[in-house]
Amino acid sequence: MKEKVLQKLNLLADAAKYDVSCSSSGSSRSSSGGLGTAKSAGVCHSFTEDGRCISLLKILYTNHCIYDCAYCVNRRSNDKPRASFTPDELADLTVNFYRRNYIEGLFLSSGVLRNPDYTMEQLNAVARKLRYGHSYNGYIHMKSIPGADPLLVHEAGLLADRLSVNIEIPTEKQLQILAPEKNFSSVFTPMNQISQGVAENKAERRKSGKAPRFAPAGQSTQLIVGASPETDYTILKLASGLYHHQKLKRVYYSGFVPVNQHDNRLPALHNPPLVRENRLYQADWLMRFYHFSYDEILDEQHTQLDEQIDPKLAWALRNPHFFPVDLDKASYEEILRVPGIGVRSAKIITANRRFGRITFSHLKRMGVALKRAKYFILCRELPAVTAKLYPEQIRRRLVNNNIQSGAGVQLSLF
Amino acid sequence: MQIGYHECVYTFDGSFEGFLTVVFRAYDDKREPEAIISLDARAQLPMGEIVHVETSMHLAARVRNGIVERSDQNNLRLLHVTFLAESTETNVLLWRYLKKLFKEAPGSYFRNMLDAEVYELIRTARRVKREAHRFQGFVRFQRTRDNMYVAAIDPDHDVVKLLSSHFRARFSDRHWLIYDTRRKYGIYYDMKSVQEVTMAAQVFDLNTGYIKKQARSMDEDYYRTLWQHYYDAINIVERKNHRQMRSSMPGRYWKYLPERNT
Numbered sequence: 001m002k003e004k005v006l007q008k009l010n011l012l013a014d015a016a017k018y019d020v021s022c023s024s025s026g027s028s029r030s031s032s033g034g035l036g037t038a039k040s041a042g043v044c045h046s047f048t049e050d051g052r053c054i055s056l057l058k059i060l061y062t063n064h065c066i067y068d069c070a071y072c073v074n075r076r077s078n079d080k081p082r083a084s085f086t087p088d089e090l091a092d093l094t095v096n097f098y099r100r101n102y103i104e105g106l107f108l109s110s111g112v113l114r115n116p117d118y119t120m121e122q123l124n125a126v127a128r129k130l131r132y133g134h135s136y137n138g139y140i141h142m143k144s145i146p147g148a149d150p151l152l153v154h155e156a157g158l159l160a161d162r163l164s165v166n167i168e169i170p171t172e173k174q175l176q177i178l179a180p181e182k183n184f185s186s187v188f189t190p191m192n193q194i195s196q197g198v199a200e201n202k203a204e205r206r207k208s209g210k211a212p213r214f215a216p217a218g219q220s221t222q223l224i225v226g227a228s229p230e231t232d233y234t235i236l237k238l239a240s241g242l243y244h245h246q247k248l249k250r251v252y253y254s255g256f257v258p259v260n261q262h263d264n265r266l267p268a269l270h271n272p273p274l275v276r277e278n279r280l281y282q283a284d285w286l287m288r289f290y291h292f293s294y295d296e297i298l299d300e301q302h303t304q305l306d307e308q309i310d311p312k313l314a315w316a317l318r319n320p321h322f323f324p325v326d327l328d329k330a331s332y333e334e335i336l337r338v339p340g341i342g343v344r345s346a347k348i349i350t351a352n353r354r355f356g357r358i359t360f361s362h363l364k365r366m367g368v369a370l371k372r373a374k375y376f377i378l379c380r381e382l383p384a385v386t387a388k389l390y391p392e393q394i395r396r397r398l399v400n401n402n403i404q405s406g407a408g409v410q411l412s413l414f
Numbered sequence: 415m416q417i418g419y420h421e422c423v424y425t426f427d428g429s430f431e432g433f434l435t436v437v438f439r440a441y442d443d444k445r446e447p448e449a450i451i452s453l454d455a456r457a458q459l460p461m462g463e464i465v466h467v468e469t470s471m472h473l474a475a476r477v478r479n480g481i482v483e484r485s486d487q488n489n490l491r492l493l494h495v496t497f498l499a500e501s502t503e504t505n506v507l508l509w510r511y512l513k514k515l516f517k518e519a520p521g522s523y524f525r526n527m528l529d530a531e532v533y534e535l536i537r538t539a540r541r542v543k544r545e546a547h548r549f550q551g552f553v554r555f556q557r558t559r560d561n562m563y564v565a566a567i568d569p570d571h572d573v574v575k576l577l578s579s580h581f582r583a584r585f586s587d588r589h590w591l592i593y594d595t596r597r598k599y600g601i602y603y604d605m606k607s608v609q610e611v612t613m614a615a616q617v618f619d620l621n622t623g624y625i626k627k628q629a630r631s632m633d634e635d636y637y638r639t640l641w642q643h644y645y646d647a648i649n650i651v652e653r654k655n656h657r658q659m660r661s662s663m664p665g666r667y668w669k670y671l672p673e674r675n676t
Contacts, residue, residue: 257653
């Protein structure tokens with residue numbers, strides 16, 4: 001019995017690892033005598049050798065699947081060992097990991113066993129066991145299985161903190177080439193149902209704090225990058241729409257890792273496109289925390305993110321008329337646009353400049369990346385020449401700098 | 415730790431109250447301490463005039479009230495967190511800061527982050543808080559025969575106290591203990607309240623943080639093995655990035671993490 005659980009764990013964790021979402025944030029549950037809490041700031045419990053955080057027990061209920069998607073390791077045509085947990089096994093595993101503080105909660109995904117309704121019902125059964133059988137108030141992230149009955153999706157929302165439906169392929173045309181049994185409506189129908197559910201629940205809870213919560217940590221999705229020919233512009237435009245219309249909490253970008261034997265429909269890649277993935281996350285950050293819109297970052301003429309420089313610097317170099325920014329007078333939004341100045345530094349600057357002039361050494365202390373910022377700010381201590389450089393000269397200096405320090409690949413956004 | 419001649423050194427018992435008493439005494443004596451050393455700090459004392467200050471709850475409370483009067487409750491909390499960094503340099507920095515706070519007219523001095531000393535204090539507090547936040551994740555409980563959950567930690571700063579409310583809220587239905595093996599004390603929750611405790615015997619293996627096999631519950635090794643397997647299975651070999659892993663989870667924290675210490 002114990003041997004079997006170990007085998008299943010190995011198999012079904014391995015099969016779940018390509019889902020990049022790890023976040024355990026955005027919720028709030030108190031334990032009220034039972035086990036566990038969910039907090040608004042997530043907690044990382046460990047880090048794997050690939051540098052990713054382990055927050056949740058990320059696992060599949062089953063790796064059986066009725067679908068045959070080209071990019072997926074669990075597709076039906078792969079000759080692989082298959083297994084399924086039972087709701088009891090998974091609930092027991094989650095609680096015992098949680099009590100030892102190995103994890104912040106459960107991330108439950110699944111292949112599609114028999115049909116979407118049956119699979120969704122199994123996932124709900126796991127969550128019910130946890131919430132009612134074990135009085136568990138920790139974090140639960142559940143996949144909503146495309147095609148499942150709306151009533152089952154609704155029940156999932158009442159049990160979980162966060163729900164997600166993965167779009168995977170950013171355009172419907174490409175999705176249908178790579179996953180002929182899927183289409184955009186199978187993805188967007190549950191996604192829209194969830195976003196509507198979250199909005200209605202918010203309104204209900206404003207009227208009565210006793211109304212049960214529906215997916216209090218909202219929903220997220222994942223896009224695979226590099227498996228299909230979409231441009232970064234298409235991807236960011238899609239992500240921006242998801243943030244605005246479906247009110248998604250997060251869009252994850254997963255650099256395509258070829259997991260199956262070569263398929264003519266997919267590109268032959270030797271390494272996952274990690275730099276591109278990182279640039280997309282940086283652009284995503286600009287949209288969520290820096291007040292950039294997708295069409296400022298890229299447009300019909302510039303459709304790919306520059307791999308050599310980050311998207312904020314790229315925007316600054318294309319918009320020299322915006323600079324230099326005077327740190328003693330400029331608004332918070334303007335300061336946020338300066339390459340090398342982050343959210344925290346921008347807040348410190350605007351909150352403290354009433355005490356005196358912002359100097360070079362202040363910026364250094366705050367951890368501003370002066371290497372980049374110095375070309376874009378007005379500051380008395382700077383040699384006059386820096387502010388007069390042309391964008392091309394700045395770019396050349398910064399790119400050479402990057403290559404020297406080996407900072408070409410920097411993946412520190414999680 | 416600076417060894418060498420100092421004109422004026424104060425020592426105290428290592429508690430925050432002890433430190434605040436030093437502040438009161440030094441201020442009262444009109445002295446300028448060059449080092450304020452915790453006798454807990456397992457450090458060599460420098461040469462020179464050494465004044466040991468006995469902790470006085472009464473004087474500490476006066477200093478506390480003075481801080482709140484001249485700034486606010488949040489600032490007092492921030493200074494306490496800064497103090498938990500446990501560094502002699504930070505202690506002197508705190509002293510200089512408090513002296514200014516008390517000398518100058520009540521105002522917004524304490525909020526001015528353009529001031530190098532204020533900024534350094536805030537940065538130190540941030541470092542301590544970051545480590546406390548990390549340990550919300552890095553604590554690894556083991557279940558004992560009598561259904562208690564115990565964990566060993568060895569943080570850089572004295573953060574165990576800062577973990578109390580988080581774990582109390584999360585695991586309110588079991589007894590648990592988080593023990594700092596370097597500072598030789600811990601926090602223990604008995605399903606009513608959290609208390610600071612010390613232990614007479616060495617319970618944890620100092621290389622692994624494990625408790626003795628006879629003390630572990632029957633299922634302990636089973637779940638630990640499952641966790642170790644999970645840790646390996648969830649890694650994507652094609653994306654190996656050791657540098658990133660180490661910067662998020664520095665090697666000095668690995669010894670008590672069963673997924674890394676095998």
